[in-house]
Amino acid sequence: MSKWMVSAKKADFNAIARKFGIDPVIARIIRNRDIIGEEQIERFLHGTLADLHDPLALKDAERAADILCEKTLAGLPIRVIGDYDIDGVCSTYILISCLEQCGAVVDAVIPHRIQDGYGLNDKLIEEAHDAGIDTVLTCDNGIAAIDQIAYAKRLGMTVVVTDHHEVPYDVGPDGCRTERPLAADAVVDPKQSDCPYPYKGICGAVVAYKLMQIYLEKMERYPLGQALGNKRQEILQELLAFAAFATVGDVMELTDENRIIVKYGLRQIEQSHNYGLRALTVVNGLQDKALSVYHIGFVLGPCLNATGRLDTASRALTMFRTKDRAEAVAIAGELKELNDSRKGMTLQGTSQAVEMIENTDLKEDKVLIVYLPDCHESLAGIIAGRIREQYHKPAFVLTRTKEGVKGSGRSIDAYHMYDRMSECKEFYTKYGGHKLAAGVSMPEENVERFRRYLNEHCQLTAEDFVETIHIDVPMPMSYVTLDFVRQLAVLEPFGNGNSKPVFAQKNVRILRGSILGKNRNVGKYRVEDEHGGRYDMMYFGNLEDFHAFLAQSFGKQEVDRLYGEGSNEICISIVYYPDINVYRGQENLQIIMQEYS
Numbered sequence: 001m002s003k004w005m006v007s008a009k010k011a012d013f014n015a016i017a018r019k020f021g022i023d024p025v026i027a028r029i030i031r032n033r034d035i036i037g038e039e040q041i042e043r044f045l046h047g048t049l050a051d052l053h054d055p056l057a058l059k060d061a062e063r064a065a066d067i068l069c070e071k072t073l074a075g076l077p078i079r080v081i082g083d084y085d086i087d088g089v090c091s092t093y094i095l096i097s098c099l100e101q102c103g104a105v106v107d108a109v110i111p112h113r114i115q116d117g118y119g120l121n122d123k124l125i126e127e128a129h130d131a132g133i134d135t136v137l138t139c140d141n142g143i144a145a146i147d148q149i150a151y152a153k154r155l156g157m158t159v160v161v162t163d164h165h166e167v168p169y170d171v172g173p174d175g176c177r178t179e180r181p182l183a184a185d186a187v188v189d190p191k192q193s194d195c196p197y198p199y200k201g202i203c204g205a206v207v208a209y210k211l212m213q214i215y216l217e218k219m220e221r222y223p224l225g226q227a228l229g230n231k232r233q234e235i236l237q238e239l240l241a242f243a244a245f246a247t248v249g250d251v252m253e254l255t256d257e258n259r260i261i262v263k264y265g266l267r268q269i270e271q272s273h274n275y276g277l278r279a280l281t282v283v284n285g286l287q288d289k290a291l292s293v294y295h296i297g298f299v300l301g302p303c304l305n306a307t308g309r310l311d312t313a314s315r316a317l318t319m320f321r322t323k324d325r326a327e328a329v330a331i332a333g334e335l336k337e338l339n340d341s342r343k344g345m346t347l348q349g350t351s352q353a354v355e356m357i358e359n360t361d362l363k364e365d366k367v368l369i370v371y372l373p374d375c376h377e378s379l380a381g382i383i384a385g386r387i388r389e390q391y392h393k394p395a396f397v398l399t400r401t402k403e404g405v406k407g408s409g410r411s412i413d414a415y416h417m418y419d420r421m422s423e424c425k426e427f428y429t430k431y432g433g434h435k436l437a438a439g440v441s442m443p444e445e446n447v448e449r450f451r452r453y454l455n456e457h458c459q460l461t462a463e464d465f466v467e468t469i470h471i472d473v474p475m476p477m478s479y480v481t482l483d484f485v486r487q488l489a490v491l492e493p494f495g496n497g498n499s500k501p502v503f504a505q506k507n508v509r510i511l512r513g514s515i516l517g518k519n520r521n522v523g524k525y526r527v528e529d530e531h532g533g534r535y536d537m538m539y540f541g542n543l544e545d546f547h548a549f550l551a552q553s554f555g556k557q558e559v560d561r562l563y564g565e566g567s568n569e570i571c572i573s574i575v576y577y578p579d580i581n582v583y584r585g586q587e588n589l590q591i592i593m594q595e596y597s
Helices: 013-020 024-032 038-046 061-074 086-101 122-130 146-154 204-219 232-249 256-270 275-283 293-310 314-321 325-358 377-391 417-422 444-456 482-491 543-554 556-562
Strands: 003-006 078-081 106-109 135-138 158-162 169-171 177-179 186-188 368-371 395-401 404-410 430-433 437-442 468-471 503-516 522-528 534-539 571-583 586-596
Touching (some): 013 038, 024 038, 061 078, 061 135, 061 158, 061 186, 061 204, 078 122, 086 204, 086 232, 086 293, 086 314, 106 122, 122 146, 158 204, 204 232, 232 293, 256 275, 256 293, 275 293, 275 314, 275 325, 293 314, 314 325, 368 377, 368 444, 377 395, 377 404, 404 444, 417 430, 417 437, 437 444, 482 571, 482 586, 503 534, 503 556, 522 543, 543 556
Parallel strands (some): 003 468, 078 106, 135 158, 534 586
Antiparallel strands (some): 395 404, 404 437, 430 437, 503 522, 522 534
16 A cells, blocks of 8 residues: 655745735645745746746856857758657657758758667767768767767867756765766756756757757848748747656656746647647547646557557657658657557566566566566667556566567666666666656676675665655635636646646545446545535456455445445545546536545
């Protein structure tokens, strides 16, 4: 069972509510998000694109823009080298689209996940050199490509790195970290320790977007840029859709400027003139819907990732770049089919991983290292995420490839995956990542050593493995009104780092229930609070586990009665959020149960 904790941060919620015209409960939720002071609250509630941080604060960003202007004006060929995930594809599109519109001689390459692996390699550098490329411009990768960038420099090429990943470092005898230097002509990555950018949590596409802001402004001084007329803001507005798409797709925290980017970017995706974006929404049946973080993260985004996993991410880039509506629709359809195929393969791989954990001593490990030799390597990260969710432990899924073992890891808040991996980098041929996610390559003989080392040095405690549910307010359901639910919209967009607010109430009596859905996996209930108020309640979680809990607590006969003539004995505590159900034009309140005890 999860651990419930009520947020108890202090403030004068009534005063905040009066000042900003919001409900005191909304004021409390904002305080729970560590939004403090009138200026921060105003920015949270009403922040606009004008409130985004100055791109010039990114170390080397102006230098990188100057280099790109110089190459554009001289007609020297630039090659953008991206990555095969959502962030990499969107970053690549932002750069190549903007550079092309300013008259640059530019092309793009997205490495093949299996043939090339992640990021720069010697082959990509040699291909660029043989093609006469003057400048290599990376996006969503490059910060760890120390040897490859040095190679490019020896070949006489200019290299500009844009990235957002952790900077590789060495630890000296005194325990101090020293970041490994790159030989690139400019390195734009907010994670650099000497980068003054005030918010480090932006994705690769936002780094690219901000670089293009500077570049466009500089290019307006020259005839090539002046030919755009006053289209700079129009270009940036269109590209904002891709920055927002990548922010959600790369699971960045929706805090600070990320929240503003996604808030405005979602609307821009809906009205985008890009044939590829529009086709992607059409084939997924979302063309007439107001898009949310959910749609990007769980419907549209996985289609982009699927082509990078099972085919080539270049198809997704082609879809975004095409000026042919029919081609865009055809590619979008292919991407959706690939994603449907990926879902089945993921279920199979996850089932194999769970079976291995449950039937071996892996279950006792604090850091799960699951080696599935025959798993498609592109699915390792997704399966690792599923394992992390099920066991609430850091998890790696490794698979056999022609070059050795490759894999991906997904972590929990208490475990900084990249830092812990950096302590045993002698096991790998390549690695990189963040606090919560990482990728790795290693010889097969090192798999068990890797497992032993991480488990012997992880320092995790039993409490770290218990999921904590942070309750915003212990609030009776009787407080909820249609107007209150509508006010919750001021807190959107919801997602990682800005989750939907949840509330709690004790002594909720479940009177009767029914099971809905094609797969019989949704529970609908009529419930009563301790004051006699009655409400409709939905549960979209694991019904099998819920029924087991009810049977253990109240007896199986009472559970059977619940779905028959009704029950008077089942009384539980719930964590919930309120919603509005619209049926035949009628709006009615409903309670969505998240947790129970």
